[in-house]
Amino acid sequence: MKRKLQNITSKIWSCSAIVLILIIWQTASATGLVDPFMLPSPVQVVQVFIREFPTLMEHSLVTLAEAFIGLALGILLGFVMAVLMDQYEGLYKAFYPLIVLTQTVPTVAIAPLLVLWFGYEMTPKVILIVITTFFPIAVGLLNGFNSADKDSINLLRAMGAGRWQIFGYIKFPGALSEFFAGLRISASYAVVGAVISEWLGGFNGLGVYMTRVKKAFSFDKMFAVIFLISIISLLLMKGVDFLQKKCMPWERENGL
Amino acid sequence: MSVLKVEGVSKSFDSEKIIENISLELHEGELVSLLGVSGGGKTTLFNIIAGLSIPDEGDVWLDGEKVTGQAGTVSYMLQKDLLLPYRTILDNVALPLRVLGMKKKEARQIAVPYFAEFGLEGTEKKYPAQISGGMKQRAALLRTYLFSIKRGKKVALLDEPFSALDMLTKQAIHEWYLDVMEKIQLSTIFVTHDIDEAILLSDRIYLLTGKPGVITKEIVIKEPKPRRKDFHLTEEFLRYKRTILEHLSYDFVEKR
Missing domain, CATH: 1.10.8 (Helicase, Ruva Protein; domain 3)
Incomplete structure (x- = not known):
């Protein structure tokens, strides 16, 4: 009960901060303090958002499809790599530095290359998303596997458990919270990755839409699409939280 | 009939001998304690019996079958649950x-x-x-x-299972333990550094002393089971305790 109350009060603070900023923004553009063409007021943005809604939905479906396919493949790749590197130390030593290296290459730098190689369709976008999303998953899982309790592993060994049983009963469930921490990051990377790769070429998607309205100097539409992208990211993160609660019921029970 | 037999087991780590020529026997339905100061090689011996580590010399027999270095034969329980x-x-x-x-x-x-x-x-x-x-x-x-x-194979190894509990909980769990053991037949090797606990629960006590650890004394607790509720307040109990203390403190002084 007390916890709930704290939750509500903390929400009151953050909500009022947002409202305050919106009020200042609205007055600034309504009074002509800033040019409404350069910085459209919140009300204007909402109006444009409603007017453009069908178009925005059409584009976001494409972006979301890319993000989901890329994320799914990224999770799969991250998972397989983490498991292999956990089970075979040689693979860990050989590939871990390489994996870290892939993350030092900026996304924006390889995106044009991917477009040149794979064209303007979905493939280069999905590849880019896979490259950016597998990393947090793989590193999170590996950390989780490595921090498995040695005594618990010995206990299972004494019961005669094999390495895959130890993996299934101890290592994997023990790494779930790290996995979800990685997934939360990867989910937001997936949307951003999709948008960035669409900037560099494509026929549909929120990134393509953004470059178009930018060329038309439609600042209000720019704001509408930024607004939409952050909503999508927020929803995805909420979705991950929900999934985590479903998959890890013991965490919720412990809170009681 | 003896269900578990340890014969002439020795083990060293980094050329330092931890235990030397340990032999002991566990009969069916019996509880035998291994009593000694911390760091005296109790856990080393425990891991050898559990099959988690291989002795330099000697063997472990379970039901007449050699199980040295073989995990998955006896179950164990630690201080950590x-x-x-x-x-x-x-x-x-x-x-x-x-x-x-x-x-x-x-x-x-x-x-x-x-x-x-x-x-x-x-x-x-x-x-x-x-x-x-x-x-x-x-x-x-x-x-x-x-x-x-x-x-x-109803053999269990218990390594200081109750030593993390507070005194009152410990007392309650001792009573519970003796009660459960009346109902189930479990031949048990019980590792502890708590003298009272050893006398209260055991049929026999092996004293593990010195460096490297050697079994220097075997004490039979003649008090029949189920034990009186006030056994720990009787003369006999104190006599056992005195014998053990004299033996252990001698060893303790020698070692320092």
């Missing part, structure tokens, strides 16, 4: 049955009837974080027991 936080108590105690290849439903069916016997009713669906330390140790013992009945 090692219950997995993400499994319910029922699934935790049924874990050894699962490791030994039983289906989930079948394993649960076997485990459930023992909850009443072990005083664990009502905890089946709870997670470890939701029950008290004493209850967790009970669950850990039930898990150990289920392993031994599935293997058909």
